[in-house]
Amino acid sequence: MKDAIYYETLQAYNEKIQQRKQHHQQQLAELYQSHPQLEKISDGLGRLGLQLAMASVASDDPKKLEAFRQEMETLRQDRSDLLASMGYEESVLEYQPHCPICQDEGVVDGKSCVCFQKVLIEKFYDQSNLKNILNRENFDTFRLDYYSREKGPYPNSPREQMERILLSSVQYAANFNNETKNLYFYGDPGLGKTFLSHCIAKELLDAGKLVIYQTASDLLDIIRKSKFQQNDDRLAQQPFQFLYQCDLLIIDDLGTETLTEFANNELFNLINRRLKEQKKMIISTNLPLNKLEGRYSARLASRIIGNFQFYEFFGEDIRMKKADIL
Ligand SMILES: [Zn+2]
Known part of the structure; x- marks a missing residue:
């Protein structure tokens, strides 16, 4: 396909x-x-x-x-x-x-030029329906009013926390070329982590950047296919190469993939290589830091902990509120 x-x-x-x-x-x-x-x-x-x-x-x-x-x-x-x-x-x-x-x-130099890759990525997006999602989920449609101003067990209210995260995300997308940070969005489901990474993806895609958005399981599927399919056709390796080459890789739902030794190694290889080449990433996950160390190899956990900026999403699941309002 x-x-x-x-x-x-x-x-x-x-x-x-x-x-x-x-x-x-x-x-x-x-x-x-x-x-x-x-x-x-x-x-x-x-x-x-x-x-x-x-x-x-x-x-x-x-x-x-x-x-x-x-x-x-x-x-x-x-x-x-x-x-x-x-x-x-x-x-x-x-x-x-x-x-x-x-x-x-x-x-250029025997490799697909960035102009061709861009067309290709757009084509992938057309197929994956992400384009429609990004038209719905972007900074213009992000709503802070879903988040409660009431303080829970945290020093900030969910609303204050989201204002802070939203501001950082807007700045991240706007200054992307000079950014060196990687972002780690974590917290319970239904708090807008995926929505916010969609916002950043949309902003950067519109600015002509190569952005790849994959759930951790789909991403591992791409790697698996590329490694185990006896396919000498370099062209078929393209989706795999994108994981390494793209300007921003967004890994959604880290922690929901089936964890095998292969997954652990390949996630380490990918994340480690992108860090070395100073290629940026956003991870969104339900895993808090302490669980990260329990789930993955120590070397993978330490690469993430040492190289990402952490943003905690907390509060009540906003999906119910959205359903009521919309
Ligand atoms: Zn070109």
């Missing part, structure tokens, strides 16, 4: 680039047709360029080479003046790649 999405996206991506290039050619042809002088100069420049190249190879007399250069410079200036009088920039003659990194090749 995921392979199918990949190939479909690749095809659509290539077609789109092809269309852009054709569109540019067409515009250029129209421009030359309505301004024959422009075409004449461009042709002349092309010819001179070729002559210059040939003369350079033949290591001709330097004066002759210089004369070619001069002549080309004059023609370039003429063309530039002509374009300016027509109200165009010089760039109108060149195809302007949509992506400055890969020049619309979709590949």
Whole structure:
């Protein structure tokens, strides 16, 4: 299924680039047709360029080479003046790649370019329905009034605590490029942890970041498939690579996955490597810190404890209130 999405996206991506290039050619042809002088100069420049190249190879007399250069410079200036009088920039003659990194090749150093990955991630989101969820669950729709102002056993009321967490989350998304923090949202179910990570995801996706959102179990499924499926096709490894490459990885529901040695190791590998490469993460979980140490290996727990900022969600389950109000 995921392979199918990949190939479909690749095809659509290539077609789109092809269309852009054709569109540019067409515009250029129209421009030359309505301004024959422009075409004449461009042709002349092309010819001179070729002559210059040939003369350079033949290591001709330097004066002759210089004369070619001069002549080309004059023609370039003429063309530039002509374009300016027509109200165009010089760039109108060149195809302007949509992506400055890969020049619309979709590949850079043998790897998919970030522009292609973005299209692919969007495609994954279309399939996973996350796009619809993010349209519902974002900073604009987050409601603090679900949280009680009454103090319970904590020094802050749930409302005060949520104001603090919301502010940190908004700032986190806004300053994402300069952020070095990872966030750990923990507390009982129904307190808005997932909602808030959706808010951050939406904000960053809109800003063009690569964000991967997975529950811990789905994430382990992706890793399992990538490791155990005898699949030499590098393209099929894409979802797995995204876990490592994306700008932000959101691991939802940590602690609900079936815990095996494999899960313990792979979670450590993933989290540890992302930390080393300073790639950010958000974990949302029901596990308080003391349970974290009981559930996972000491090395995984200590990596999380040492490298995440902790935000506790407490209060009453707001899902009931939401159901009443909505
Ligand atoms: Zn690119």
